[in-house]
Amino acid sequence: NKIYKVAVLPGDGIGPEVMAEALKVLDIIADKFALTFDFQHYDVGGIAIDKHNHALPQETLAGCECADAILFGSIGGPKWDSLPLDQRPERAALLKLRSHFDLFCNLRPATIYQGLQHLSPLRSDIAQQQVDMMVVRELTSGIYFGQPKGRELNNDQEVAFDTMRYSKSEITRIAHLAFLAAQKRNKKVTSVDKANVLECSRLWRETVDEVATSYPDVQLEHMYIDNAAMQLIRKPSDFDVILSSNLFGDILSDECAMITGSMGLLASASINQSGFGLFEPAGGSAPDIANLGIANPVAQILSAAMLLRYSLDQNAAADAIEQGVVHALQQGVLTKELVPSDEQHLAKSTSEVGDYIRDYI
Amino acid sequence: NKIYKVAVLPGDGIGPEVMAEALKVLDIIADKFALTFDFQHYDVGGIAIDKHNHALPQETLAGCECADAILFGSIGGPKWDSLPLDQRPERAALLKLRSHFDLFCNLRPATIYQGLQHLSPLRSDIAQQQVDMMVVRELTSGIYFGQPKGRELNNDQEVAFDTMRYSKSEITRIAHLAFLAAQKRNKKVTSVDKANVLECSRLWRETVDEVATSYPDVQLEHMYIDNAAMQLIRKPSDFDVILSSNLFGDILSDECAMITGSMGLLASASINQSGFGLFEPAGGSAPDIANLGIANPVAQILSAAMLLRYSLDQNAAADAIEQGVVHALQQGVLTKELVPSDEQHLAKSTSEVGDYIRDYI
Ligand SMILES: CC(C)[C@H](C(=O)O)[C@@H](O)C(=O)O
Numbered sequence: 001n002k003i004y005k006v007a008v009l010p011g012d013g014i015g016p017e018v019m020a021e022a023l024k025v026l027d028i029i030a031d032k033f034a035l036t037f038d039f040q041h042y043d044v045g046g047i048a049i050d051k052h053n054h055a056l057p058q059e060t061l062a063g064c065e066c067a068d069a070i071l072f073g074s075i076g077g078p079k080w081d082s083l084p085l086d087q088r089p090e091r092a093a094l095l096k097l098r099s100h101f102d103l104f105c106n107l108r109p110a111t112i113y114q115g116l117q118h119l120s121p122l123r124s125d126i127a128q129q130q131v132d133m134m135v136v137r138e139l140t141s142g143i144y145f146g147q148p149k150g151r152e153l154n155n156d157q158e159v160a161f162d163t164m165r166y167s168k169s170e171i172t173r174i175a176h177l178a179f180l181a182a183q184k185r186n187k188k189v190t191s192v193d194k195a196n197v198l199e200c201s202r203l204w205r206e207t208v209d210e211v212a213t214s215y216p217d218v219q220l221e222h223m224y225i226d227n228a229a230m231q232l233i234r235k236p237s238d239f240d241v242i243l244s245s246n247l248f249g250d251i252l253s254d255e256c257a258m259i260t261g262s263m264g265l266l267a268s269a270s271i272n273q274s275g276f277g278l279f280e281p282a283g284g285s286a287p288d289i290a291n292l293g294i295a296n297p298v299a300q301i302l303s304a305a306m307l308l309r310y311s312l313d314q315n316a317a318a319d320a321i322e323q324g325v326v327h328a329l330q331q332g333v334l335t336k337e338l339v340p341s342d343e344q345h346l347a348k349s350t351s352e353v354g355d356y357i358r359d360y361i
Numbered sequence: 362n363k364i365y366k367v368a369v370l371p372g373d374g375i376g377p378e379v380m381a382e383a384l385k386v387l388d389i390i391a392d393k394f395a396l397t398f399d400f401q402h403y404d405v406g407g408i409a410i411d412k413h414n415h416a417l418p419q420e421t422l423a424g425c426e427c428a429d430a431i432l433f434g435s436i437g438g439p440k441w442d443s444l445p446l447d448q449r450p451e452r453a454a455l456l457k458l459r460s461h462f463d464l465f466c467n468l469r470p471a472t473i474y475q476g477l478q479h480l481s482p483l484r485s486d487i488a489q490q491q492v493d494m495m496v497v498r499e500l501t502s503g504i505y506f507g508q509p510k511g512r513e514l515n516n517d518q519e520v521a522f523d524t525m526r527y528s529k530s531e532i533t534r535i536a537h538l539a540f541l542a543a544q545k546r547n548k549k550v551t552s553v554d555k556a557n558v559l560e561c562s563r564l565w566r567e568t569v570d571e572v573a574t575s576y577p578d579v580q581l582e583h584m585y586i587d588n589a590a591m592q593l594i595r596k597p598s599d600f601d602v603i604l605s606s607n608l609f610g611d612i613l614s615d616e617c618a619m620i621t622g623s624m625g626l627l628a629s630a631s632i633n634q635s636g637f638g639l640f641e642p643a644g645g646s647a648p649d650i651a652n653l654g655i656a657n658p659v660a661q662i663l664s665a666a667m668l669l670r671y672s673l674d675q676n677a678a679a680d681a682i683e684q685g686v687v688h689a690l691q692q693g694v695l696t697k698e699l700v701p702s703d704e705q706h707l708a709k710s711t712s713e714v715g716d717y718i719r720d721y722i
């Protein structure tokens with residue numbers, strides 16, 4: 001019986017408390033599906049800066065290296081915002097982990113759950129339609145990492161520059177994952193670019209067209225980023241898989257998340273070619289509500305489900321968690337922020353939601 | 362009495378028919394405010410490609426050069442989409458005009474009008490709040506124009522690249538215009554960037570902070586582009602002036618437009634340091650509804666108002682047009698796409714809307 005090594009990086013803010021609920025759920029999954037997990041905890045983010053002077057200490061990185069997957073909480077907070085950019089939690093830990101492990105594929109599902117349509121900021125007739133999208137974002141290239149990047153003096157004037165760069169192979173590998181994802185979903189890929197302006201987007205479009213020929217059962221459409229930002233609001237139910245570059249995917253995945261109105265319910269997977277990955281809630285560390293027992297653990301629990309599915313290939317176990325979550329949502333087992341103001345007394349605590357999902361499983 | 366020379370570039374699709382309504386309105390404005398206009402018509406876009414083999418013929422450019430302002434319709438359509446990128450209407454005409462005249466400042470107002478809140482795709486409680494934003498977008502620099510931009514072979518692999526570049530003075534001049542606009546509005550600027558990843562955004566943020574010190578009466582906030590894409594949907598009434606770079610402004614101004622639900626009502630001004638500018642509807646050329654007499658002329662009419670305000674400094678005349686438009690909207694004088702499906706028989710034609718606004722003025 002294989003022992004699955006999971007590096008657990010709770011991080012800052014609400015990270016530790018929602019992580020506790022995810023581990024609770026994984027414990028029952030271990031029992032029920034006869035899986036053996038070896039959880040090793042490591043510091044990351046602001047707490048790691050405070051304790052070890054680095055947002056991603058050597059020990060943490062080494063721990064991740066010998067693990068089968070990383071379960072990540074969330075990092076950052078005002079306390080560390082004034083550090084130089086390169087030392088800040090987001091750059092020093094998150095971007096470092098992505099590039100170190102070549103986690104080039106970010107998967108961000110965004111679903112409006114039955115019964116929670118009223119949470120969406122969209123008009124009710126739009127939110128009532130079936131909204132179930134998945135952003136497939138390229139995560140280790142593009143303008144985030146392209147060189148040169150810096151500043152120079154030009155005739156005594158300060159000038160800053162960044163480079164957007166994509167190779168054909170980088171586009172090819174992420175496009176394949178988007179089409180494969182679409183085959184298991186509603187068989188449509190919307191590839192988002194700015195091909196009327198950017199050379200990178202022209203190569204992107206050409207390459208995606210080529211990859212598409214291997215997936216005749218999947219419908220492909222191309223859309224400019226400005227138009228996509230609009231159409232997502234007008235008719236999100238038209239989208240299935242949204243494929244895009246690093247920067248555009250950053251914008252669109254957050255826009256999609258907001259459209260569902262429930263950031264606390266959304267998970268994010270960042271994986272590499274061999275299936276190794278980092279799994280985290282889509283929302284932030286929310287330091288303002290940390291330690292109050294009111295943070296929503298669902299996104300962290302769904303991150304654990306994605307970890308099972310994508311890194312450990314345990315689809316039945318992942319399904320069980322997802323069903324548990326859907327059941328909890330349908331039964332109105334919800335944390336404070338999802339409960340209407342006149343029913344706040346019915347809100348459940350972080351651990352009550354975790355318990356409910358565990359017990360259902 | 363000064364003669365105002367206006368270069369009129371109707372372009373493609375619905376351009377010519379909505380332009381006719383704007384000119385109708387400017388004629389009555391000329392009478393009422395004792396202004397003298399000299400309108401010279403020129404071909405631009407697809408029609409110019411068909412007639413002169415270039416989307417921006419020399420004669421058109423020369424005509425714009427000796428004008429006080431450009432009133433622009435809209436360009437492009439499927440007929441010209443397969444041309445090489447550099448010859449297509451958007452690049453060859455629109456981007457060329459922007460850079461030729463150094464139209465570095467794009468102003469895109471986005472308002473949800475009283476009585477038209479139901480058109481917004483946002484939830485009614487959100488759309489009912491007072492939504493009145495203005496995107497101030499840098500329009501002649503950034504990744505649209507930065508060099509180098511192109512393709513190369515790297516170890517037999519195709520690689521594409523674009524350069525995002527901003528100088529301090531480019532940021533300074535657009536920031537001043539954003540703060541000046543905010544002083545005449547609700548005294549708040551939200552500057553949008555991606556300073557946690559991009560060097561250009563760090564220079565942007567620093568420079569905007571410096572410019573802000575000259576406007577102590579205006580509140581400044583910085584926001585990451587991914588977060589802005591979300592907050593605009595969650596609470597658009599929190600925004601007043603949104604300041605951003607070329608690419609981010611492209612995305613945000615279209616997102617803001619969609620939030621109002623009435624693209625056909627929104628105008629766009631692109632101006633340079635001396636007040637010369639190009640004024641156009643925010644929507645596209647809509648070739649599918651061209652020549653049916655159903656296109657909404659309001660955006661084109663409001664473009665004429667912006668032309669009067671920003672290039673000709675005729676604020677009273679601009680106010681008169683804007684009041685005429687508000688009156689028409691309030692009286693339900695609307696084209697087809699704004700009318701609920703069970704009241705389509707009440708829809709007005711393109712020229713009826715133009716006549717109504719003219720007569721009111
Ligand atoms: C923190 C930041 C660098 C990061 C990104 O832009 O990738 C975040 O927004 C995300 O999407 O995970």
Ligand SMILES: CC(C)[C@H](C(=O)O)[C@@H](O)C(=O)O
Nearest residue numbers: 196197226451452455456611
């Ligand atoms: C046509 C295109 C190049 C243009 C842009 O991106 O600037 C358009 O989207 C706009 O916003 O005017």
